[in-house]
Every structure is written in C-alpha cells, then in structure tokens.
Amino acid sequence: MKKPPAGWPQISSALFYRKPLAAIDWLVEAFGFEVHIKIAEGEVLHHSELRLGEGLIMVGGDGARPGDETPAFRRSPLSAGGNTQSLMVYVDDVDALFARARAAGAKVIREPKDTDYGAEYWADRGCELEDPEGHRWWFVQRLRSAKT
16 A cells, blocks of 8 residues: 555544534644644635644535535534444543543543553554534544554
C-alpha cells in the first residue's frame, strides 16, 4: 500500500452537522481540535479539516431539506434519526478531556472508567460523550499495554 499524501493520516472521517460552523467552534472548545482548513462563505461551509494530534476529521454541512436526496450517512444525527457513527480518540489525559467537554456542554453517556482486558491485552481509561448534534465520541487513555 502506498503512503497517504504528506500531512494526511492513513484514515480520516467526515462528520455532518446542521450547523457546521457552530460545530467546529464547539469541537475546538470541548475536545481541543485545531482548525487546519476552513473554507466558508458566510454561513455556508464548503470544506474543513480539524486536527487532534495525528488525527484528522472533516466537518460538513447537513444537506437535509425537503426533497433533498442527501443519503442518511451524510446527515447530522438530528436529521438521520440518531447517531450515524462513533469515533474513538486516544488522548493523554481522559479525565482532563472529560472535564473540558462537560464544561462545554457535552452530554455524558459514560463517565471515565478503567477497563482491564487482562495481562495479555491492555488496560484503558475511557469515557463516552455526545456532541450537541448527537455524534458519539469515545475518548480513551492507555493505562497499560499488552505484555508480549
């Protein structure tokens, strides 16, 4: 497999929001994303790339309008009738991220909790949060790596 273009991760995800510009501001405040690219005219977002460490997500606008043919996977959970994907993000300090996100109004699905998968696997501390439009996010901090 060829390497991705310089500066791009091997995989990235796109999330769709009814209010994408507000979502970008919230993701920066709550989860610590950094805006890499934001191309907008007024309230219309054409393209965006947000980075968190080596990860990259793209935020787009929800095209759901009466008669619109936008498929459900390209809609906000508010328009699609529920969550359309779940993202897992490794962070250095899950408790600090949780406090920051809660202060910004994230819906708490699961408080930070340790999970030990056994000595041959690993142990993590993680939480699950929901953003204002219903996307689910798992934030995880590795506590112990597998013994190999």
